[in-house]
Amino acid sequence: MDAATFLDFVGVTLFAATGALVASRKQLDIIGFMFLATLTGTGGGTVRDLVLGVPVFWVGQPLFILTCAGTAVVTYFTAHLLESRYRWVLWLDAIALSAYGVFGAYKGLVVTGSPTLAVVMGMMTATLGGVLRDIVAGEETVLMRRDLYISAAMAASVVLVLGYWAGLGLITSSALGFAT
Amino acid sequence: MDAATFLDFVGVTLFAATGALVASRKQLDIIGFMFLATLTGTGGGTVRDLVLGVPVFWVGQPLFILTCAGTAVVTYFTAHLLESRYRWVLWLDAIALSAYGVFGAYKGLVVTGSPTLAVVMGMMTATLGGVLRDIVAGEETVLMRRDLYISAAMAASVVLVLGYWAGLGLITSSALGFAT
């Protein structure tokens, strides 16, 4: 597993966890947990791949879906142990945002070669999963609640692109983008 | 017309009817009826086909669009005869869910060969039309209102896949999935 695939799994798993936590706040059943976890975990990357015209990343690799479902099951049996589920959603969101923004920007850069599009792809990948989660769950979208949300995704994407162009290589640039 | 195409038309028409009933509750004009009927009828299958990377089912076969528009017109002139439009939405949703879940799972199985993906495709096809309808109409999404909603779609999809793998053939498996 290379650095890019690792970032991808980190992003998908963390977003899936936020989806499952929202399902927990809405008191859904376990299938509802799985649905919302999978939607949040794969949503951003799915739109990114459709727009780029490449095969959707989890079709042909069902491991991503199983990861989301597994995260949902684990959350289902442990969520009541957390004191403030909402604060966990915000924290996990922030970490997932960086990981996923960096990976999205990287994929956009590799496929299109355009830094502008790479930044857009990074932002889309990082934010759309959470936005879909909030829309389906009927909550105010995270974009409206916290101004820094998209800005953080954009910063991660821009740093990745700059680092990559400066010849730092993927791993260093990813670490920088993640640190932002 | 084979069994699969028949199920497809049943699902599209019933979902289109629920979309038109919601348009009726919102007191839209006839174009609003058509829009919401078409969105609900074709929404789930459109996302399924995009994700699978196959041509969208209603492009190149405008009959689906005309079916949705026709269903909208019929509903427009008859909806006031129903006593409780909301209960009709729930009942039609339930039937459409089974028909469309079975067909979505079948298409996912044929295209990808993976049972995991087939179940996901069945759930997506069956639920996303209703979810899009509720989001655009500004109602709470049906997923939040009724826990059994996704579970029913999942059951129909799982039964179809199991039946198909047990060698029962499409028609028997569909009947079983539908009965669930």
Add this chain to the structure above:
Amino acid sequence: MDAATFLDFVGVTLFAATGALVASRKQLDIIGFMFLATLTGTGGGTVRDLVLGVPVFWVGQPLFILTCAGTAVVTYFTAHLLESRYRWVLWLDAIALSAYGVFGAYKGLVVTGSPTLAVVMGMMTATLGGVLRDIVAGEETVLMRRDLYISAAMAASVVLVLGYWAGLGLITSSALGFAT
């Protein structure tokens, strides 16, 4: 730049402006302005291209994204000068709707050759950007607020198709559709 490309840029820019005005009403920061402007400006056309199975129009032509971002910046520094931002949203929406509906119908007609699909594509292109904007911003979708919204998009699309088939050529038909 031919007539079709011109209409495309007009539609994208005007929709981007409505997105930025909604961001202004929601008091987002400048990155939020860019996000909402880009989503509104490119949303309808993106869905249209995905469904048609052609490359998404702004991938490979980053000028569209830069136009949206530029519109967002200009709006950010001038929006407070407008007296009623909401009325500007409605007016710009109406003009963008015609331009974008005409262009969407034209693209649908060229790609599929079917007048039914051309009308559907014109309606989708014209309305979905505004619908996505309202959903993400948490406002009631414009479809629910104003019955004439979709009807106007449909009229523009139908006139374009009729004019094209009557042999009037693109420019004349566009002018007619736009005038509607």
